[in-house]
Amino acid sequence: MNIPIELKYTENDEWIKVEGNVGTVGLTDYAQEQLSDVVFVEILLAVGDTPAKGDSCATVESVKAAADIYMPASGKVIAINEGLPGAPETVNSSPYGDAWMVKIELSDPAELGTLLDAAAYTAKVTKEE
Amino acid sequence: MYLPHTDAERQEMLSVIGVASLEDLFRMVPAGQRFPELGLPEPMTEMEVSAELNAMAAANESTRNLVCFLGAGAYNHYIPAAVGAIISRGEFLSAYTPYQPEISQGTLQAIFEYQSLVAALTGMEVSNASHYDGATAVAEAVSMAQAHFRGKRTRIILSPALNPQYLETIRTYTAGSSLTLDGCDPAVDPMSGPDCLYDLLDSQTALVVVQYPDFFGRVYDYRPLAEKAHQAGALFAVAVNPLALGLLTPPGEFGADIVTGEGQPLGIPLSYGGPYLGIFATKMEYVRKMAGRLVGETVDNRGQRAYVLTLTAREQHIRREKATSNICTNQGLMALASAVYMSLLGKQGLREVAELCYHKAHYAASQIARLPGYTVEAGAVFFNEFAVHCPIPVGVTNAHLLDHGILGGYELAQAYPHRRELDNAMLLAVTEMNSKDEIDLLVEALAEVSND
Numbered sequence: 188m189n190i191p192i193e194l195k196y197t198e199n200d201e202w203i204k205v206e207g208n209v210g211t212v213g214l215t216d217y218a219q220e221q222l223s224d225v226v227f228v229e230i231l232l233a234v235g236d237t238p239a240k241g242d243s244c245a246t247v248e249s250v251k252a253a254a255d256i257y258m259p260a261s262g263k264v265i266a267i268n269e270g271l272p273g274a275p276e277t278v279n280s281s282p283y284g285d286a287w288m289v290k291i292e293l294s295d296p297a298e299l300g301t302l303l304d305a306a307a308y309t310a311k312v313t314k315e316e
Numbered sequence: 317m318y319l320p321h322t323d324a325e326r327q328e329m330l331s332v333i334g335v336a337s338l339e340d341l342f343r344m345v346p347a348g349q350r351f352p353e354l355g356l357p358e359p360m361t362e363m364e365v366s367a368e369l370n371a372m373a374a375a376n377e378s379t380r381n382l383v384c385f386l387g388a389g390a391y392n393h394y395i396p397a398a399v400g401a402i403i404s405r406g407e408f409l410s411a412y413t414p415y416q417p418e419i420s421q422g423t424l425q426a427i428f429e430y431q432s433l434v435a436a437l438t439g440m441e442v443s444n445a446s447h448y449d450g451a452t453a454v455a456e457a458v459s460m461a462q463a464h465f466r467g468k469r470t471r472i473i474l475s476p477a478l479n480p481q482y483l484e485t486i487r488t489y490t491a492g493s494s495l496t497l498d499g500c501d502p503a504v505d506p507m508s509g510p511d512c513l514y515d516l517l518d519s520q521t522a523l524v525v526v527q528y529p530d531f532f533g534r535v536y537d538y539r540p541l542a543e544k545a546h547q548a549g550a551l552f553a554v555a556v557n558p559l560a561l562g563l564l565t566p567p568g569e570f571g572a573d574i575v576t577g578e579g580q581p582l583g584i585p586l587s588y589g590g591p592y593l594g595i596f597a598t599k600m601e602y603v604r605k606m607a608g609r610l611v612g613e614t615v616d617n618r619g620q621r622a623y624v625l626t627l628t629a630r631e632q633h634i635r636r637e638k639a640t641s642n643i644c645t646n647q648g649l650m651a652l653a654s655a656v657y658m659s660l661l662g663k664q665g666l667r668e669v670a671e672l673c674y675h676k677a678h679y680a681a682s683q684i685a686r687l688p689g690y691t692v693e694a695g696a697v698f699f700n701e702f703a704v705h706c707p708i709p710v711g712v713t714n715a716h717l718l719d720h721g722i723l724g725g726y727e728l729a730q731a732y733p734h735r736r737e738l739d740n741a742m743l744l745a746v747t748e749m750n751s752k753d754e755i756d757l758l759v760e761a762l763a764e765v766s767n768d
Contacts, residue, residue, distance in 0.1 A: 246638070248604075255638070
């Protein structure tokens, strides 16, 4: 299972990659494995929206479950992955790459301190397994 | 009466919760309401009950012994005997989709056939397994538009010529939501055509809903309105009489995103207003926001054709708070009845029934239009129903018709009490059940009323 060291994680299995003031959000490798084949992705945000940490960001459906994706941090949406709903299987094949969901301009970088680092997320996942 | 608990078990439960007796348990209920006198009559034997119920039933007039020209949303059509015979089979008669649905392949196949027939009839790509009736189906279209736009568009434009009961149901469904309903204000003339809706369209509009034929029986070409709605970025829904689609262009061909309908005309008896059938069809593009159950065809692990409930993540039993609707009940038996009806008649038969309705209604309208004192509402194409302005109040007219064994038209003042111009107006429906003699009888009786 892939848990990149440079990312931050949530208890709900989202990841966020921070570059400067921009955060990119997606679903972890562990989550996609639990969901199995993803057949549907709907991104619930649009460019310009200002979601708060914990707001719904996307809905993902697999052949056996449906999951809601929540924002790991607050900010203003500057991009959404327009191609993802047309290629939901990308969530399985490239959870940290092509299957990114939204990019935001962080409005409160201090929130990142409450997220899990790779070691803490590995511990959470190991405990669940 | 069978009660599952023994006295000892009841005593045990009471002692666990620390209450001495059943009377103590109900002590919080005011004494007067605690053990109310129900005032029920003495018990009767089965034979006595049967006789009493038969006597009550015999006091009713029904379409079996009356000539019926009443419609306004439910229509008196012929139901081939095979419909009743097939839906009465034990394998089908249970009204509920079983909780382990895939074990009932026959039920699922019947629903799948129903969905396929509805999709073909409406010209849409996908149909759900049905809703309760035409009113709840159109209300689900409103919920679906709300879910589709995720609350970012909040305006619903409703044709003032929607069945008033559909309007009421939509109002009930949307009470307390962020949606605003426009176009159907009581100040708007319900007879105004679809052109009155153009100016209401804006960037906040989620959905435009029209009826086809509309409540007054009129048939409009909705293509321009559908185009305008799409230009504004809104969805376009059409509530249909499915039987009329035997003759009319299916809404899928003039831009409908959602088609709903009252399925009762398709082989379902009038029976006091229910159970009926809510038809709901849409485009594949919107299927994940569609409410209701959906049966799909697949192959099992032996490569055999099989039927399953599919796309269930849309539904409330998996994601209750995110589902488009909290209702996933369907009218299984009524959906089956309509599927049997459509299969028996076929495309050509359905067209013939629709043509009979159309021609008989037009004959009736032309005869009534000749009567002094009567005006048939003109100016639009109509299917099998039309408004007639009578010389005297509709209640009096209908009482006179009833003396001739005729169930008269719907009194429009009931639905539109504030529209003075509809005071003496009735809505008459004609179906294939009405012979020429019956129509002539109606015309004669109407002539007598105006002469009295």
